[in-house]
Amino acid sequence: MEKEAHSQLLTQEHYTIKAKALVEIMAEKKSILLRISPKMWEEIQKWADDEFRSVNGQIEYIISDALRKRNKSSKSESNVQGTTQDNNK
Numbered sequence: 001m002e003k004e005a006h007s008q009l010l011t012q013e014h015y016t017i018k019a020k021a022l023v024e025i026m027a028e029k030k031s032i033l034l035r036i037s038p039k040m041w042e043e044i045q046k047w048a049d050d051e052f053r054s055v056n057g058q059i060e061y062i063i064s065d066a067l068r069k070r071n072k073s074s075k076s077e078s079n080v081q082g083t084t085q086d087n088n089k
Contacts, residue, residue: 041055
């Protein structure tokens with residue numbers, strides 16, 4: 001009986017800790033209102049389903065991926081420009 005109560009208490013503590021961590025993560029994220037066409041929603045929903053994500057998670061993934069590509073592109077451009085500048089000296 002005591003073992004059961006102790007186990008239940010540990011489980012409750014575990015979920016309380018997880019809930020607090022989730023609240024902290026959610027507090028760090030910004031919320032936005034996004035208006036998209038029904039067709040675009042359907043396409044994103046299909047893509048999200050294929051990758052086992054929510055639509056929100058898929059949109060976040062798409063934006064993150066675009067930012068990564070943009071950052072890589074701008075870094076490689078600056079490297080090319082730096083090389084060009086070095087060659088002109």
